[in-house]
Amino acid sequence: MGTQPPTLHRPCGQPTFTALTGDRCAVIVRVDTPPLSPTGEVAALTAGRRTYAARGKYLEPRDRWTIPGRPPSADNHVHAEHTCQPIPATWLLPPAPEPTIPTDMEVLF
Numbered sequence: 001m002g003t004q005p006p007t008l009h010r011p012c013g014q015p016t017f018t019a020l021t022g023d024r025c026a027v028i029v030r031v032d033t034p035p036l037s038p039t040g041e042v043a044a045l046t047a048g049r050r051t052y053a054a055r056g057k058y059l060e061p062r063d064r065w066t067i068p069g070r071p072p073s074a075d076n077h078v079h080a081e082h083t084c085q086p087i088p089a090t091w092l093l094p095p096a097p098e099p100t101i102p103t104d105m106e107v108l109f
Helices: 038-046
Strands: 015-020 028-032 051-055 058-061 078-080
Touching: 015 058, 028 058, 028 078, 038 051, 038 078
Parallel strands: none
Antiparallel strands: 015 028, 051 058, 051 078
């Protein structure tokens, strides 16, 4: 996210991002580093955690106006508010698949 590297939260030792919420009152927030899947965002909200979309060096709060039509994806990273509890693996966005290079192609030069 942005230009800031993740830091370890001292009380729990988990990697987190700390950033401002941009031009919305410039509140400092701490979020967990792994991006959420769409199902993970619903689970995080149900568990009482706020969610934030990474926008450059800022974290944009997600709410009833910004969640519909913009689900978490590889192009839209959404992070859960940090609570010193590990995020369940079922909440996480799966890693992007490795690009495959066909090996049966003839190289012409």
